[in-house]
Amino acid sequence: MDAIILQILNGLDKGSAYALIALGLTLIFGTLGVVNFAHGALFMIGAFCAVTLSRILTLSHTVIDETKTDFLGNPLKVDVPYVHDIFGIAAGNAIIDWAVPLAILFAIPVMILVGVVMERGLIKHFYKRPHADQILVTFGLAIVLQEVIKYFYGANPIPTPAPAAFKGSFDFGAAIGFDPNLIIYPYWRIIYFLFATLIIGGVFAFLQFTTFGMVVRAGMADRETVGLLGINIDKRFTIMFGIAAAVAGLAGVMYTPINSPNYHMGMDFLVLSFVVVVVGGMGSLPGAVLAGFLLGVLESFASMREVIDIIPGINQIIIYLVAIIILLTRPRGLMGRKGVMED
Amino acid sequence: MKSLTKNDLTLLVAVAFLTLFAPFILNPFPEGSAMAQFNAGYPDLMQRFVIFGIFAIGFNILFGLTGYLSFGHAAFLGVGSYAAVWMFKLLSMNVIPAIILSVIVAGLFSLLIGFVSLRRSGIYFSILTLAFAQMMFALAYSVLTPITGGETGLQLALDDPRILGSSQTPEGNIPVPGLFGMEMRDSFDLELGSWVFTFNIGYYFCALVLIASFYLAIRIFRSPFGMMLRAVKSNQQRMNYTGLNTRPYTLAAFVISGMYAGLAGGLMASMDPLAGAERMQWTASGEVVLMTILGGAGTLIGPVLGAGFIKYFENIFSKINATILHEWFAFLPDGLEDFIVAILYPFIGKGWHLTLGILFMMVVIFLPGGLVEGGQRIRSWLQARKSKNGRPNGTTEPAE
Numbered sequence: 001m002d003a004i005i006l007q008i009l010n011g012l013d014k015g016s017a018y019a020l021i022a023l024g025l026t027l028i029f030g031t032l033g034v035v036n037f038a039h040g041a042l043f044m045i046g047a048f049c050a051v052t053l054s055r056i057l058t059l060s061h062t063v064i065d066e067t068k069t070d071f072l073g074n075p076l077k078v079d080v081p082y083v084h085d086i087f088g089i090a091a092g093n094a095i096i097d098w099a100v101p102l103a104i105l106f107a108i109p110v111m112i113l114v115g116v117v118m119e120r121g122l123i124k125h126f127y128k129r130p131h132a133d134q135i136l137v138t139f140g141l142a143i144v145l146q147e148v149i150k151y152f153y154g155a156n157p158i159p160t161p162a163p164a165a166f167k168g169s170f171d172f173g174a175a176i177g178f179d180p181n182l183i184i185y186p187y188w189r190i191i192y193f194l195f196a197t198l199i200i201g202g203v204f205a206f207l208q209f210t211t212f213g214m215v216v217r218a219g220m221a222d223r224e225t226v227g228l229l230g231i232n233i234d235k236r237f238t239i240m241f242g243i244a245a246a247v248a249g250l251a252g253v254m255y256t257p258i259n260s261p262n263y264h265m266g267m268d269f270l271v272l273s274f275v276v277v278v279v280g281g282m283g284s285l286p287g288a289v290l291a292g293f294l295l296g297v298l299e300s301f302a303s304m305r306e307v308i309d310i311i312p313g314i315n316q317i318i319i320y321l322v323a324i325i326i327l328l329t330r331p332r333g334l335m336g337r338k339g340v341m342e343d
Numbered sequence: 344m345k346s347l348t349k350n351d352l353t354l355l356v357a358v359a360f361l362t363l364f365a366p367f368i369l370n371p372f373p374e375g376s377a378m379a380q381f382n383a384g385y386p387d388l389m390q391r392f393v394i395f396g397i398f399a400i401g402f403n404i405l406f407g408l409t410g411y412l413s414f415g416h417a418a419f420l421g422v423g424s425y426a427a428v429w430m431f432k433l434l435s436m437n438v439i440p441a442i443i444l445s446v447i448v449a450g451l452f453s454l455l456i457g458f459v460s461l462r463r464s465g466i467y468f469s470i471l472t473l474a475f476a477q478m479m480f481a482l483a484y485s486v487l488t489p490i491t492g493g494e495t496g497l498q499l500a501l502d503d504p505r506i507l508g509s510s511q512t513p514e515g516n517i518p519v520p521g522l523f524g525m526e527m528r529d530s531f532d533l534e535l536g537s538w539v540f541t542f543n544i545g546y547y548f549c550a551l552v553l554i555a556s557f558y559l560a561i562r563i564f565r566s567p568f569g570m571m572l573r574a575v576k577s578n579q580q581r582m583n584y585t586g587l588n589t590r591p592y593t594l595a596a597f598v599i600s601g602m603y604a605g606l607a608g609g610l611m612a613s614m615d616p617l618a619g620a621e622r623m624q625w626t627a628s629g630e631v632v633l634m635t636i637l638g639g640a641g642t643l644i645g646p647v648l649g650a651g652f653i654k655y656f657e658n659i660f661s662k663i664n665a666t667i668l669h670e671w672f673a674f675l676p677d678g679l680e681d682f683i684v685a686i687l688y689p690f691i692g693k694g695w696h697l698t699l700g701i702l703f704m705m706v707v708i709f710l711p712g713g714l715v716e717g718g719q720r721i722r723s724w725l726q727a728r729k730s731k732n733g734r735p736n737g738t739t740e741p742a743e
């Protein structure tokens with residue numbers, strides 16, 4: 001029982017990342033009808049927003065500290081981050097420590113800008129072209145973005161720690177009545193899961209309860225009619241593209257303490273996220289979220305020692321296996337709408 | 344050969360000429376000169392040109408003719424390499440049985456995967472092939488280590504049985520792949536003045552296979568079968584309405600292109616007898632997609648051009664470094680020189696992938712027909728200009 005709870009918990013954080021990326025992919029596909037292979041790159045750019053912010057915060061200038069001396073008696077040079085000058089030492093250290101959560105504020109405008117530029121500059125010209133062309137051009141864009149990041153940040157993973165307050169683990173088992181130390185779970189992963197649910201809930205609420213969201217949903221159902229009613233649907237769809245990019249970017253920002261960001265993390269997640277979208281059903285937002293969590297949990301179950309002993313290698317292939325079975329038996333995916341990309 | 348039209352024959356002769364004289368064509372700069380680093384006429388790279396050419400020709404039979412975009416084609420290439428290396432381990436170091444087995448094994452795998460994947464089309468087909476390829480990659484990397492060698496890859500060993508050959512050479516080394524006594528790695532150098540041309544047996548073997556595969560591709564393109572595949576691409580629904588089941592045709596195309604990939608994998612293992620799982624990863628499948636699109640999908644010569652183009656730049660472009668750039672622009676004033684080098688630097692050397700990505704995007708956006716379409720546009724533009732010069736009023740104006 002405790003092992004099962006542990007695996008479900010383990011699956012949730014990876015599932016959250018899948019769900020967030022798949023949600024963005026589905027938003028783009030549902031609104032603009034574009035298959036965006038560069039979505040993994042947006043996830044990666046988000047992660048590097050966190051890296052950038054923590055580098056900006058630790059920008060330092062050198063001062064000579066008269067109170068400390070080296071062994072020759074000369075005054076020591078020390079690096080002082082600019083934030084210390086602005087906010088004082090204690091507050092400055094706290095700000096540096098909280099770089100990753102602060103990066104959320106930094107990433108939202110950056111990602112929306114990246115998304116809008118991408119849509120207006122490139123994707124716009126591909127609405128009328130076949131899906132294969134869209135896949136190819138966004139695939140090319142993903143390579144370009146990845147190489148640009150590699151040029152500026154190098155090829156090695158950059159460790160970006162979570163705030164000290166969230167280091168360590170939470171004894172989940174003890175809290176629900178099991179023996180202590182049976183089910184322990186890092187705090188940051190709990191935060192990640194809560195954050196993901198918050199974002200997903202936010203996106204759904206935005207679409208469901210605002211006028212803007214209502215228009216977008218109407219546009220998803222019948223773009224032409226909404227256009228004929230005198231609503232500038234293109235502009236709203238562009239904004240939705242920005243929001244989808246921001247969702248992927250935030251998923252990346254918060255993922256940095258779990259996995260140190262490197263330039264190819266986007267591609268690694270992209271393939272799996274596409275599988276998630278297809279399993280959930282092309283164009284279905286709840287489907288994408290559901291499939292994301294489902295596949296994350298399944299993957300973590302498959303990596304249990306007991307399961308691997310029975311079917312060796314199952315942890316490596318479970319997601320693809322599930323995708324193949326679902327595509328062959330239920331081509332519309334778990335919750336796919338009728339008529340969306342059915343052949 | 345008689346049944347080929349004049350155009351196709353010209354194309355075939357051109358390809359044969361280019362591959363057979365590649366050691367000369369790719370080595371235009373004398374040894375030791377500043378431009379010698381642009382010489383691509385060394386065996387290793389020339390072999391890669393032709394092998395990836397074969398791979399891309401095969402991919403084009405599927406994607407170019409039927410429009411089904413497979414994102415998992417490298418899996419068949421990987422399977423082919425494994426099969427060939429196993430043949431070297433168990434039977435003999437002769438490349439013929441190894442290549443035959445790799446084609447057969449790749450064909451069987453593609454039959455199975457194609458049968459399942461072709462039940463869906465469009466993006467679903469791409470995802471299915473991707474999923475299968477990633478599964479095979481993951482398995483080859485982990486559980487199937489006894490068969491595939493896992494992370495280190497499958498290598499030859501001194502104690503392999505090799506029932507028709509010898510386990511080791513008299514000197515106690517692992518024998519090298521060969522063809523009835525000719526070793527694949529043997530080559531001889533021809534020195535003409537300051538030029539050095541290398542003729543490698545392995546390369547010429549691959550080149551002959553390429554010419555044969557190219558001829559076969561021409562025949563497929565011009566056959567009623569090829570016409571049927573093009574009909575599937577342009578309107579599958581209409582084909583179904585006429586009462587025709589398209590599945591056998593697309594499956595045949597999938598298997599043929601899988602066998603081409605297996606052939607390429609077998610050749611790759613014959614040139615260098617080891618096989619690794621990374622050949623099957625989806626980035627490798629993405630590479631062949633890049634080659635085909637860049638050269639021109641659906642055209643005969645396009646994939647070969649694309650493969651040569653990408654492999655050339657991968658090996659030559661990536662060798663340029665900042666010092667060489669400084670040498671090139673040394674004639675400029677210092678400040679300007681540094682400025683230009685700083686601008687160009689991200690695009691060369693290790694950054695050549697960036698150049699490739701940008702180039703690929705440009706091709707998809709502006710030249711959907713790839714390099715071939717670019718060539719055609721230039722030619723028609725030249726012709727238009729010529730006819731304009733010859734006869735100023737070449738086009739007849741309608742009477743008012």
